[in-house]
Structure formats: structure tokens, C-alpha cells
Amino acid sequence: MQTTVLVIGGGATGVGVARDLALRGVDVTLVDRGSLAAGTTGRSHGVLHSGARYAEADPSDAAACLAENRVLREVAPACLDETGGYFLHLDGDDPDYFERKRAACTDLGMAVETLSGAELRKRVPEASPAVERALAVPDAVVSPSRLVVANAAAARDAGATIHAHAPVEDVHVVDGTVAGADIGGRLGATVEADVVVNATGPWAGRCAALAGVSVPMRPTRGVMVGVDNPGVDAVLNRCRAPTDGDIVVPRGDEAVLGTTSVAVGDPDDFERSEAEIERTVAECAAMCPAVDGSVRRTYWGVRPLYAPAEADRDGRAISRGFALLDHADGGAAGFFTVVGGKLTTYRKMAEATADRVCERLGVPATCRTADRPLPGADDPAELDALCAAFGVDAPAR
Template sequence: MASTPHVVVVGGGSTGCGIVRDLATRGVDATLVEKGNLTHGTTGRMHGLLHSGGRYAVSDRKSARECIEENMVVRDIAAHCVEETGGLFVKRPEDSEEYFREKLEGCRACDIPVEVIDGAEARRREPYLARDVEKAITVPDAAVDPFRLCVANAADAIEHGARVATHAEVTDVLVEDGAVVGVEVEHGDGPGKRSDHGPEGESRPAPGETETIRADHVINAAGAWSGEIGAMAGVDVAVRPSKGVMTVMNVRQVDTVINRCKPKGDADIVVPHETACILGTTDEEVDDPEDYPEEEWEVDRVIDELAELVPPLADARTLRSFWGVRPLYEPPGTGTDDPTDITRDYFLLDHDERDDLPGLTTVVGGKLTTYRLMAESITDHVCEKFGVDADCVTADEPLPGSEDFSVLRDYMDEFGLRSPVGRRSTQRLGSRADEVLKTDEPNPVVCTCEGVTRAEIRDAMTGENGAGADLNAVRIRTRASMGNCQGGFCAHAIAAELHPDYDEPTARAALDELYQERWKGQRHALWGEQLSQAMLSRTLHALTLSRDADPATLDDDVDFGAFDEGPENGPDDGARRDAPAGADTGGGR
């Protein structure tokens, strides 16, 4: 093809954001469309682990090798998105000694740096570990912020000429003369649904409008929803969605990723992340990636089993719970019954070769840790199709905000902030900290739980590629409202920053959306101190803001007496397990 091809990427998770960045940095005209915010699907609902590969070193060594290689790449290109926590695979007395040896041998075979330490040393590093932990294997696990990572990839793609349109749902895949030639997109309507960024001077459809986007090639990177996109084009993409439930605790009981050293099973990992810990996870195959909030007993089981490893978890306050869907793919004919046996590898489906349908390629499977490798593979594939001769640079070129990580050590007092706030801000902003935080205007802390200042929030709203009135997009970029109060004490202050750029109805509608998203994940964690915290927030809002309704449904008839009196009640003891029906717990952390 003589001219530069135009490629549409469907899906704004880690894979889609990585693909649009890779395409754009190779000079390909690229457009990404995502039906919600970036990270709307699986990426925004993962446990925040940057895999060392240790979890797959026994069962899936190909995936393990890819993980350790990409682990090191992501640390280099996205230092401001990664906390180098390290990881431990710990053995309790009832755990198999043979499996411990297999894990150790598997890690070494995959070139994963490991060390065996005894129980005393493991507890010296992590004092809250159970006293009966016998020994552990150290691995280079880390915590990664998926929101920050995706935004950085999208920002770099935009800087290289790509268009990124969120709240833009694909309603049809266009097929003409036996080939895919583009997509039809419906743009979201309402406050904050104007996140559409790309080259200056190009017109954009208004919210509520339908747009036809013609393309030379379409990449289906919709994860667990890839089957739906495939069906629009008339091809079968047999994704097997597997649900995993995770629970967020109110403090960091550990500073290292803690894995249970046992064969496949549920509730075997604790990931420290920012000010909290994320406990996970379950693994249950489901039919629909949208229609199954977690069961209350799943949250109990995760906490109870992991409290055997870290006993203080039994008495900690549960902030919220959430579920994600793994977009597992199994080649036809494999016939695996247990989703834990399905490979975590990724697959590239060329529908021209497989289904005689040119113009469409699907990428499915994989993990966030290998997102960049997946993006490189599919971009190589597309460039080969169109004769684009350009090397991949995404493993070497730092993402925006990560060019000089040493900047994080230099800002403790630079901007007149208390040092913890300055440290947290510079960790989030990386090398952009100077331009964002150096302001002549007052810069108070708006979200005290996460240490987010007005300057950060205003930058997320109005800066280059800002989120506008979409406060959930602001949350994703800054972590504002994601701390212990879950927006109870700060959401209204965040919304106030919309003045004077937006009118009062827009600000109120945006605040409603933020409250609803924060409330969803709390509804299955309402017992003990967390129930008291939720009632405090509700009372505060009712008395000071005249907000008496259930923030999730805007109804005023919530029966709080239906919630649990404590997590010790059995499955038939009522209360929390008979909580109000229809409690949707999606939407990320």
C-alpha cells in the first residue's frame, strides 16, 4: 500500500493502549476506541501484580519466561508506575515439600532470580507473616498501577499522532465485499463523556452521535468482550471468561507480594498497593463477562484463607471488593474443564487466514505484565501486512513521566508540600512533577487519604489530554477518592474543582457518577468498622449536601438493617448474605 494505513484498535485496556502506542511510534495512523474509560474492563479490575513469572514456573514455563523478561522491561520504561516490592512464595507445614522444590526448579529453569530463605528471615522481612511459615522463595514480583500505565501509553500514542476516543462503544463491525473495512461507534452522552484526543484541528463527533470510522485494518483487543466484537464481523472468537474476586484492605499489612506456595487454588496472594493491600483471587469460569457480581461468601473465603498467611488480615477493615474477568483463550480441541488449567499465554488470530475474512485480527489471552510484548507481536503482524518497515521502540523508549525516575527523590520539600504528599505526588507524576506542581496558585491537599493536591486534580481535568468533567477518569489518573474514605470526605471537593469551567448541573451529575462508582465495590464489604464508615459517609452527605439517597441507585429506600452484623455469621445467618439485591461491584479499585 502506497499510503500510510489506518488501523482501528478496539479496547482501551493495557493491550489496546500498548498496541496503539506501538502503532503510532512506528508511524502508522492509529485510532483507539473504548466503550468506557481506559481500563474499563479487565485491566482496571486486576490485583496490581507485575508478575515475576513465579506463579507460572511449574505449569506454564513459556508464560513464566515472558513474564520475567517483560517485568524488567516495564520497570525500565514505566518506573513511575511500578513499586519494587519483591515477592515471596511462602510454605506452611501442610504445603507440599515436593511442590516447593518444583517451584524453585521451575523458577531457575525460566531464569527468574530466586533465593530460599527460612521462616525466621521471612518474618524478619514481613513481621506479620504467620509464625508457622517454614520457609520461602524470593522472586522479583512488583506492584504496578494499571491505570497510570494505560494512561501513559495512551498519552504517548497521542503525542505520536494517534487518536484515542473513550466512551466510544463499537456497535457494528463494517464488512464489505467479504472484508472488514471499519467500525461504527456510538459516542457516550452526558457529563465527562468528551474524552476524545488526537491530532489538533480534526473535528470530533458530539456526545450522543454515531460515527463511522473507516480503516484498512481493525484490531480486536477487547479482552473478555472479544467474542462480541468477533460476532459483529461474523467470526467466532471462543473466549472463556474466568472471574476473579479481589478484596481491598484499608492498610498495608505487608510491603512484599505474598504468594502461597501450593498448586493452583483460590485466595493465595496478597499484593501491597499504594496505601492498601489487595487480596485475591478466585477463578470461576462464567458465560457473560458483565453479568455476575461476586458472591458474599467469596469475599469471606479470600479473607479467611489469606489470614492463615497474614493473621492481622482477619481483623482488618475491608474497604471494598471487586471482580475482574480473565480473557482466557484455549485453542479449539483442547477441551480443558478447569479454568485454572487454561494457559495464560496470548494468541493472535488472523481472521484472513483462519476465517477468510481480511481486515481483522484478534489478540486475546495474556496478562498485563506481557501487554507490551503482545502489542509488539500484533503490530509486527499488521506492519508486515502493509509493508511498513519500522522497528519497535516500546521496549527502549520511556513512557511519559518516567524519563528520569531520580526526580522522585528530589521533591520532598520542593513545592512547599509536606514531604509524604510530595513523595506520593512525584511517584504518580514522575518527571512531570515539576511542570504540574510548580504553581503560583494555592495547592492544598484535596484527597487526604491518597495525598492528591489541587494541582494534580486540575492537571488531570484540564491539562493536555485532560479528562474534563469525567471524575472517574480523574480518579484513574490521580487515585483521588481511592483511599480509606472511598470518596466520602473528598468527592465533593474534587467536583468543586470543575468550577468555573463547568456549570452546576454538570458538576452535580459528575459527582453522582463518582459516588456511584465508589459505592459499588463497598456494598459487599459492609460489616463491622466498614459499615460504620459507610454510615458516617452517608450521614455526612445527607446532613451537609442534602444527599439522602443510596449513592449507587439514587433511591432513598436502602434497608441498612439488611446488612451483616459481622463476618462470623454463617451463610444462612442472614444480614450481609441477604444484602440488597443487584449490587453491581464492577468498576475497578
Template sequence: MEASTTVLVIGGGATGTGIVRDLALRGIDVMLAERSGLSSGASSRSHGLLHSGARYAESDRIGAEECIEENRVLRSIAGSCIRDTGGLFIQLPEDDPDYFDKKQAACESIGIETRVLDGNAARNLVPGLSSRVERAMWVPDGVVYPSRLSAANAADAEDHGGTVYPHAPLTGLVVEDGRITRATLGGTVDATVRPQYVINATGAWAGQVAAMAGVDVEMAPSRGVMISVVYDALGPALNRCRDPDDGDIIVPHESEVVLGTTSVPVSDPDTYEEADWEVEKSVQECAKMLPPVAEATEVRTWWGVRPLYAPDEQKSARRGISRGFFVLDHADDGVENFLSIVGGKLTTYRQMAEAVADRICTKLDVDAECQTATRALPGANDPDRLDTFVTHYDAQGPTDADIVTNGAVA
């Protein structure tokens, strides 16, 4: 099959589907290709935390500002793609109280709402919380169901003229005279596509896709484990109030909680070790905040790979790499019609998509405003409809497998 499109988006996670939706709503002919079902990469292999920005407030102000802005947007447009739980940052006796104070001050300076609770008040709010908790800070964290989010974005894109192929792996790019002239897609599509512009939204795989066009994108992927256990008594998400480390996040679902996570460098986002020590340490550390999870029944365990971008960083220092995002225009690398979007977080996917769509509109001389910050996702308040989208686009993943099952609410 031969096809042409104004914009070809490679990668069907939250960011890629956000881009195809944004461009379709602006009236641009756009096509998306994903290799293994929507959100099958990092998006649906995360812990699913809807960040308030508090986790990064004292260390990465820009990233924190992006998170709180998009946290508020998603609460208004995403409906049952998210769950409003709130979150607590937990201080144990071995945790530096100055770090807690600095985090609170940073949150306040950014505009992230906080409320400090003493240990007893925190335990009243969270039954089962450790007796060792000295104080806690409430922040507006929440939960994201990524398979619903990606599928709803894709559905809206197709409703507005876009095309989404959830099983169409990119097999090659042809560059001629400084432009990508052809992209070959396999899988269920088996097509040669002639695009005006190509957007690389493949997360941890961005370096591999860029290499197909002869471009170097320096990714520093890092794996992390998540463990879902049976536990239905947790209300808010829990974060350990210390420098980010292994086993410092607990994310509530309905009858389960997700424990995580680790950060271990990987050279290939498709092939890496899944080490038992990561599971054991994550459970052990999370149980310091919420002891009952140590004995809770394990439901499933999975690893995800963070799409960290580090052109000038020490690749071994994964925890210190910015979680902000970057739009790379490869005209600077000799390929005029090729962009990559790297870094970022699930929470900021829509803002990332808007930044890319703005850049494309400038290149195409299209005068159309972004609508995605105010326009609700289709089916936002209809979980059954959202899960029909999930089934249609084969968008399920382990993060929300307990919530979304075979197109119906679990």
C-alpha cells in the same frame, strides 16, 4: 461524523493502549476506541501484581518467560506506573514441599532470580507473617498501577499522531467481500470509521466483538474477586506456594493490601454473580499467610474477568488454561483485515502489543522497528503528570484507586 484510519484498535486496556502507542511510534495512522474510559475492563479490575513469572514457572514455561522478560522491561520504562516490592512464595505445613522445590528449580532454569528463606528469616522480613510459615522463596514480583499505565501509553500515542477515544463504544462492524469496510462508534464520538485494518484488543469481550464480524473467537472468561483492606505493614507481595487456588495472593499498596482471588466461569463478562462466599474464602485463605488481614478494615471489593482463550480446552478448567497470549489472524476465517489479540496478562501487555504491531507492519509493508521496550513512558517519573493523564482519559479503576485519585496522588 465520518473518519478513516489505517488501523482501528478496539479496546482501551493496557494491551489496546500499548498497541496504539507502538503503531503511532512506527508512524502508522492509528485510532483507538474504548467504551467506558481507558482500562475500565480487566486491566483496572485486577489485583495489580507485576509477575516475575514464578507463579507459572513449573506449569507454563512460555508464559513465565514472557512475564520475567516484560517484568524487566517495565522496570526500565514505566517508572511510577509500577512499584518494586519483590515477592515471596510462602510454604505452610499443609503445602507440598516438592511443589516448592519444583517451582524453584523451574525458576532457576528460566532465569527468574530466587532466594530461599527459612520461616524465621521470612518473618523478620515480613512482620505479621504467620508463625506457621516453614519457608519462603523471594522472587522479583512487584505491583502495577494499571490506570497510570494505560493512560501513559495513550498519551504517548496521541503525542505521536494517534487518536484515542475513551468513550466510544463499538456498535457495529460491516464486512463486505471479506473485509471490514466500516465500524460504527457511539458515545461521545458517534462516528462511522473506514479502517484498513481492525484490531480486536477487548480481552474477555473479544468473542463478542469478533462475532460482529461474523468470526468465532472461543473465550472462556473467569471472574475473580479482589478485596482491598487497610494494612500498611506489608513489604513484598505474597503468593501461596501451591497449585493456584482461591485466596493465594496478597498485593501491597501504600496503606492497603489487595487480597485475592477466585476463579469462577462466567458466560457474560458484563453480567455475573458477585458471591459473598468468594470474599469470605479469599480473606480466610489469605489470612493463613498474613493473619492480621482477617480483622483489617475492608475498603472496597471488586470483581474482574480474566480474558482466557480456550479453543481446545475444557471450559470448566479455568485454572489450567494457559496465561500465554495468542494473535489470531482472521484472514483464516474469511475476514482479511481483522486481528484479535487474546489471553495474556497485564504484565505482558507491551509484548502483546509488539506482536500485533509487527503483524500489522508486515501486512502494510512498513519497515519500522518497535521502540516501546527501550523508550520510557511519558511522565514515568512524575506521578502528578501520570495522574493528569489518568483524569484526561478517565482511566481510573478500583485496582489502584487508593494510589490515583482525581488526578492527584492519594
């Protein structure tokens, strides 16, 4: 079979690329080895970041988060829960860090509000008495599953073809140019393509190797712990340098506690540490004591960290920004890898990728995804029906 662009990977970025290209009139086929949203996207805590988390350390990435946060509120409201968020400064935390965070958020043009501990507890009664002050920021909670299927449906409606349970077995490169791929599973076909986009997250290095090129990855695992929600209705972040157990995310009657960051060699086969679960619960309970109860469930995600020159650095020090790699210089023209980033910026990542692909193809059409509502934009029931239709059953619903 033939297509113009083959997109490998059915997480948020992959379906975002497929949608963007299809809306530009490009013939697109997307494949994933499992169901949509089964990888990193569907195993996240589901925070729609305001950018506050990264404001002082990476203002460029924070600005991208803030911009995309605003876009998604317009085009995908049924995928979101407008919870708001707080960064909590506890007794003993570094006061200078709090001030740097507040100043950096203000510099970004973010609407922030400083609250005393007492004012915060009026809004969030479950917050610890140890909270001395807090920053209110425009965080939200996103449904990764709904967001993925909305993009997949939009891509399909625009002409894209989507195949789940269709693993890539080989990527063909002929005379230095990509030519397509062998696809197994339910598809079982060779797909000829002018361009191949590798959007496989923490598996990007493996996929690239099939094309004979290198993508240096340093994936890290993180645990999410689901507990009974004691009544928290906003995202709670610890106002300190990112570390284990520093976020509480309300998801209906459940609160998801996160997370850890430990390097893994194999994103399919890694240790699930009971100690990490216990540490995550204990650290989150410092912000909100009532979450220290019975664990309902745990699930683990693997971050797709791109680390070309950072292999010896702690995983939390590696940029959460994204990288778009053109492998023409590596002997695989027409093969692109998009890696890194985060759920909040998936649309921006997809736009940058589609821009580069269209440049190669000579397609003059521009991006239309920033102001075009997604299917089911105001209808959660429609999105849940799409989840069932696409067979999506990710831990992060």
C-alpha cells in the same frame, strides 16, 4: 472518518498496540466503549509478575513475564512499586511443589533466594508462624491506571487519536476484507479502516461476532478484596498450585487480597458471591493473619481466557499466555484479535500484534517500545494528572 488501523479496546493491550503502531508511523484510532482501563486491566490486583507464579507449569509464559518485568522497570518506573515478592510454604503444603517451583525459577535465570520461616518473618513480621520457608522473587506492584494513561499519552503524542465512551456497534466486512466500523457514543461516526484490531479482553468473542468470525472465550470472574494493610510491604504468594485466596498485594495503606476463578457466561452480568469474598480473606489470612479484618471494599474482574479446545477444563487450567488471531481464513482479512495474556506482558502482546499489522500493511518499521521511556516515567504526579485528564477512575488505581 478514515484511519489506517482502528484499535478496539482501551485496556493495557489496546493502548499498547496504539502506541506501538503510532511510533512506527501508522495512522491509528483507538476507541473504547467506556473510559480507559475500565475493564480487566483496571480490575486486576496489579502484580508485575516475575514469572515465578507460572515457572513450573508454563515456563515459556514465565520467561515472557520475567523479560517484560525487566523492561517495565526501565521504561515505566513511576508506574511501579519495587516491593519484591515471596512464595510462602506453610505447614502442610506440598514440599515437592516448593522444590519444583525453586528449580523452575532457577532454570529461567531468575534471581531467587530461599529463606527459612524465621528469616522470612524478620523481613515480613506479619507473615504467619505457619510459614516454614519462602522463596524471594522479583515481583513488583504496578499501577494499572498509570500504565494505561502513560501508553495512551505516548500514543497520542505520536499521532494516534483516542476516543473513550465510543462503543463499537458494527464491524464492516466487504468481499472478505474488513472495511471499518460504526462507532456510537460520543464519537457517533463510521470509521473507515484498512485494519481493525480487536483488543477487547473478555468481550473479544462479542466483538469478533460483529465481523462474522468466532473467537471462543471462557471468561472467569475473580474477586479482589481490599483491607487495611497491616504493614505488608511485599507481594505474598502461597507456594502451591494456583487456587482461591493465594496472593496478598500491598497498595499503600491497603492490602488487596485475591482471588477466585469462576466461569461466567456474560462478562457484564455475573454473580458476586459473598462466599468467594469470605474464602479469599480466610485463605489469605493463613499466610498473613492480620489481613483478616474489616473489608474496605471489593471489586471484581473478568479474565479474558481464550479456550479454543478447553471449554470443559477448569478455568485455572487454561493457559495465561496470549493468542493473536488473523481472521483472514474466516472471511475477514485485516481483522485481528489479540486475547489472553496478562498485564505484565501487555507490551509484548502489543508488539506481536503491531508486527502482524505492519506486515499486512507493508510497513517496514520495527518496534521501539522496549527501550523508549513512557511519559511520566519518573514522575508519578504527571501520571496522576494524566489519569484525571483521561477520566480514568479504575478500582485498581
